Amino acid sequence: MVPLRPDGSRPGRPLRRLAAPVGTLAAVAAAFTWVGAVDPNEPGHYPVCPLLHLTGLLCPACGGLRSAHAVAHGDLAAALGANAPAVAGYAAFALLWLVWLTRAARGLPTAGPRPRPAHWWALGGLLLAFTVVRNLPFGAGLRP
8 A cells, every 4th residue: 555645645557547537537528529419309219218218207317318418519508498407417527527537636545435325315305305396297398
């Protein structure tokens, strides 16, 4: 084990420390590039949501690809209209990725505080409420 510096950081090669966050960004950028180039609004490019296909109900992820397509084209209003929780997820990912990159660049431990089970239950409850409301007549504004 490499000893920590007095400030809590670890010595090491900067490129090696940055490999994981940069590789993750490259994978996400490639995915957004693909979805930006291949329009999910045109049928036949992506598989159909199984829940929508079998039951006619929209799942919490329905509209996520259309949302990513709109984000890739810089249309935030369309992205929010397609799937607002997905846009919140993209923003949360960007923020957490920046924290990860900054901590890795400084040589600090990258494992930060982990969400408690209550946080995961709250997120699940919010997604469940979103799913129920978007499938009710008065929730038509939440449909992609």
